[in-house]
Amino acid sequence: MTDPTDPTTPAAPADGDAARTGPAARTAGGAKGPDELRRQIEQTRHELGDTVEELAGKADVKGRAKARAADLRDRAGAMTVQLRSSAAQAGHTVQERAGRAGHAVEHGVPGPVRDLVRAGRRHPAPVLLAGAAAGAVVAAGVLLRRHNGHR
Numbered sequence: 001m002t003d004p005t006d007p008t009t010p011a012a013p014a015d016g017d018a019a020r021t022g023p024a025a026r027t028a029g030g031a032k033g034p035d036e037l038r039r040q041i042e043q044t045r046h047e048l049g050d051t052v053e054e055l056a057g058k059a060d061v062k063g064r065a066k067a068r069a070a071d072l073r074d075r076a077g078a079m080t081v082q083l084r085s086s087a088a089q090a091g092h093t094v095q096e097r098a099g100r101a102g103h104a105v106e107h108g109v110p111g112p113v114r115d116l117v118r119a120g121r122r123h124p125a126p127v128l129l130a131g132a133a134a135g136a137v138v139a140a141g142v143l144l145r146r147h148n149g150h151r
Contacts, residue, residue, distance in 0.1 A: 057063070109117075120127040
């Protein structure tokens with residue numbers, strides 16, 4: 001049992017003090033003087049301000065939606081950059097492989113054919129005329145077959 005006259009025994013809480021917990025309980029029992037009490041009041045005000053700020057942030061649905069939209073835009077932008085980089089890398093790879101294939105074909109083609117292609121590149125008009133003539137012959141053959149009833 002506790003001795004009410006003993007100065008080391010804590011005093012029994014008053015009716016309203018029994019339910020206090022947290023900063024309010026510390027303020028009531030822990031202040032060692034007016035300066036300490038002022039500091040505790042200021043700390044409690046700061047904590048209360050932080051709590052009110054958090055609650056206001058949670059209640060601001062429009063602001064949270066805007067923040068989420070901005071976050072999604074940032075992610076989409078980063079993904080776009082990544083996809084463009086991947087596409088550029090794939091393009092370089094395809095270009096490199098096509099170049100190697102072109103060199104392989106060029107070195108695998110017989111010399112006379114290679115010389116003929118080079119001559120065609122230097123003088124494209126005769127090649128175009130020969131191609132047009134060949135196309136005309138094929139078209140005439142197709143028309144004659146259709147006209148004679150062959151399909």
